[in-house]
Amino acid sequence: MTTTITLSSDDYQALLSEQQRLANQLRLVTVERDLLKERVDAFLHRLYTAKSEARANPAQRDLFLNEAEALAPNGAPIAEESTPEAVEVTGHSRKKRGRKPLDPLLPREIVRHELPEEERVCAHDGHTLVEIGAEISEQLDIVPQQVRVIQHQRIKYACPCCDNSIRVTPAPARIIPKGLLTETALAWVVTAKYQDSLPLYRQAALLSRFGGDLSRTTLAASMIRVGQAVQPIINLLRDHLLEADLILGDETVVQVLKESGRAAQTKSYLWAQMTGSGPPIRLFSYTPGRGGTHAQPLYDGIKPGTVLMSDGYEVYNGITTARGLIHLGCWAHARRYFVEAETAIPKAARGPEQLATQFIAAIGQLYAIEAKAKDLSAEQRGQQRQQHSQPVLATIESLLVQHLHTVTPNSLLGKALHYLSSQWPKLIRFVDNGAWPIDNNLCENAIRPFVVGRRNWLFCDTVAGAHASANLYSLIETCKANRIEPYIYLVALFRQLPLAKTVEDFEALLPWLLLANPTT
Secondary structure (H helix, E strand, O other), rough: OOOOOOHHHHHHHHHHHHHHHHHHHHHHHHHHHHEEEEEEEHHHHHHHOOOOOOOOOHHHHHHHHHHHHHHHHHOOOOOOOOEEEEEOOEEEEEEEEEEEOOOOOOOOOOOOOOHHHHEEEEEOOOEEEEOOOOOOOOOOOOOOOOOOOOOOOOEEOOOOOOOOOEEOOOOOOOOOOOOOOOOOHHHHHHHHHHHOOOHHHHHHHHHOOOOOOOOHHHHHHHHHHHHHHHHHHHHHHHHHHHHHOEEEEEEEEEEEEEEEEEOOOOOEEEEEEOOOOOOOOOOEEEOOOOOHHHHHHHHHOOOOEEEEEEEOOOHHHHHHHHHEEHHHHHHHHHHHHHHHHHHHHHHHHHHOOHHHHHHHHHHHHHHHHHHHOOOOOOOHHHHHHHHHHHHHHHHHHHHHHHOOOOOOOOOOHHHHHHHHHHHHHHHHHHHHHOOOOOOOOOHHHHHHHHHHHHHHHEEEEEHHHHHHHHHHHHHHHHHOOOOHHHHHHHHHHHHHHHOOOOHHHHHHOOOOHHOOOOOO
């Protein structure tokens, strides 16, 4: 039985309007659901999967990341204990693999193994055997930490005829006056924490095994005082950094428990700055916040026209605008957004036709060009970029313009596209000069040791400790950038720093100068 309902024109139009409203509402709810599902999937991926951005395609991985596997032929791991040696065998050349020889500069203790006298007799004619040589093999021996006490005896002198002339030999200058730890001990603790990421409480436990009964509080106080004592060197490093033609900047979170007026859970920040020209410098600075009021003073004194490489954080735009700098964008950050968008796509639906994958592939072409031009001069690299990178950038820009307004802005892909669009003038600027980097990876790599250490020691207890840690990280990472062993440098620095009086004296203690001076 069919029921017929008669509607007036107004009722019919109202029904159509309601139907359209419900359809629009359904589309909106569907989009919101998809966005929330995408966020959940991205969160689960960050939580449970590897953090590497390496591609499934080995070629893409090697072009973008400096993976150790790229150094091995055919992707085979390099055998650490083997050293290839060419050997001619029956007309064919083959590589003989053997144990890697031990460092000839290491101290050696010779242990002679001799036959008993009763066995040094020839079995054929009874004559006594004579020594003709030795079969030599070597083992690596490790002597555990040796804890000892240096007793300083300051001799007193007196006149034998009166009581009015008593003299005492003055105490030697120390980096920490009346400090408990020697310069070598301080250098050991600094490198153990800031280079090897060994928290102070573990160091205290380690030293106690060998008789060094020191509390974590004592070690922490020593780190703060030595971190403050090296401030003149940090000031000189900052002067040299601000004179560089190219500077790279980044920041990361650090937690400080005891800071006046702030909760222990409040985020503070460690800012990283490094030179891209001139002497390699890695400089870290602590601030209680991330805003421009904290970042701007770090660039006081920088020359107008200096090139600054950073990510898309808005504070860096304010710094470059206020100080007349040339701002470069980071392609690694731009690519990272597309990697996150691609990861949110179900595996069954992934493929080269996906828009995120197309952008990743195109950015991979830029890195392929950079890899081929790696060993070229800046001028030659600039020519390669003009010839090969410009067409790739044009392809990326065409994809961007075509799809920027066709993707939901709040989706991961939409965020990737809008980030790329907002950063585009800075991202394409690297082709103008072959000496300019394509990304900020060098600065991120300088921050990585701090991030690794933070997982072990978790937080700084006080603001003074945060500033001291920033100073000591600066020295450690600057040494590494200059291919200097941090422990050796710190021992020399801690011994010479108390004797420095003039600017020239302090200048001579910079990492790339101190160990080059034979008098130290």
